[in-house]
Amino acid sequence: MAPTDFDGVLLDPTRLSIVALLAGVEWAEFGWVRDEAGLSPSALSKQISTLEAKGYVEVEKGYVGKRPRTWVNLTADGRRALESHVAALNRIVEDSRRAGAAGGSSGTGGTGGTGGTGEG
Amino acid sequence: MSDRLPPADEAARALRDVEQQRSRSRASTRESRWVSVVFGLVIFAQLAAPDFFGDGVRPWASWAVVVLLLAYQTMLRTRRGSALLGRPTRVRREEISPRFTAAARITILLVLVAGFALALFLDGPPFPYMGTALGVVLGGTLIFFGGTLQQSLNSLATRGPRDMPGAVHGSH
Numbered sequence: 001m002a003p004t005d006f007d008g009v010l011l012d013p014t015r016l017s018i019v020a021l022l023a024g025v026e027w028a029e030f031g032w033v034r035d036e037a038g039l040s041p042s043a044l045s046k047q048i049s050t051l052e053a054k055g056y057v058e059v060e061k062g063y064v065g066k067r068p069r070t071w072v073n074l075t076a077d078g079r080r081a082l083e084s085h086v087a088a089l090n091r092i093v094e095d096s097r098r099a100g101a102a103g104g105s106s107g108t109g110g111t112g113g114t115g116g117t118g119e120g
Numbered sequence: 121m122s123d124r125l126p127p128a129d130e131a132a133r134a135l136r137d138v139e140q141q142r143s144r145s146r147a148s149t150r151e152s153r154w155v156s157v158v159f160g161l162v163i164f165a166q167l168a169a170p171d172f173f174g175d176g177v178r179p180w181a182s183w184a185v186v187v188l189l190l191a192y193q194t195m196l197r198t199r200r201g202s203a204l205l206g207r208p209t210r211v212r213r214e215e216i217s218p219r220f221t222a223a224a225r226i227t228i229l230l231v232l233v234a235g236f237a238l239a240l241f242l243d244g245p246p247f248p249y250m251g252t253a254l255g256v257v258l259g260g261t262l263i264f265f266g267g268t269l270q271q272s273l274n275s276l277a278t279r280g281p282r283d284m285p286g287a288v289h290g291s292h
């Protein structure tokens with residue numbers, strides 16, 4: 001598998017976690033992402049800046065009443081990057097399973113391949 | 121950074137984390153307690169008002185509910201409106217199970233049909249202050265169990281991991 005299948009930015013577990021959180025929503029408040037990802041505001045801010053620079057997330061700042069709020073959303077590029085990254089991760093897992101099954105079945109005649117899509 | 125392929129166990133862990141986070145985001149619909157309280161009080165007022173002020177108030181009460189629902193829907197569509205309602209996210213429509221959407225539509229239709237049928241066949245309420253009693257039950261349920269009901273609906277409404285595009289089990 002080519003290493004280029006993987007997104008270097010998303011190889012970081014924290015960033016992958018943030019992008020996966022945002023994948024299910026149209027937008028989310030900064031505070032919610034911070035709580036769900038279990039990060040400090042400054043740590044999240046740093047990761048969001050990296051993702052924003054890459055074009056994976058958009059940030060909108062505003063006020064609700066007198067309180068400042070920040071909203072974050074995943075861009076189409078970010079969604080594509082996550083999907084191809086997840087597909088690449090899936091392939092690694094499937095390849096490993098197949099290799100394990102082939103190794104195990106050499107003596108037993110098993111078929112291997114225990115489900116999953118695993119298309120590559 | 122991208123020169124190194126993650127080993128299989130690390131990849132599997134990353135996939136589990138992705139799925140876990142997506143589940144969290146799908147279950148993120150929640151709102152402030154005051155929203156349930158307002159809706160509960162309005163439902164109670166709508167149902168109880170005719171018992172105390174006569175049938176003449178019915179259209180006014182219905183219009184008040186329509187206005188409230190429209191305002192609620194409008195707020196849900198904007199970030200600031202949602203923030204006022206205490207909603208930190210807006211879950212993507214694609215995350216909602218089509219089966220749940222169909223079931224919800226059928227349920228609403230059945231409730232409306234049942235309501236019309238009752239209005240047609242019942243000549244007045246079967247006992248005095250029936251609207252008030254119904255208002256207490258429905259409004260009270262919403263006020264006291266609104267959050268729990270919402271969580272149950274969330275889990276029904278969201279798709280399972282195998283339905284998710286680009287999630288652990290598939291790609292597209």
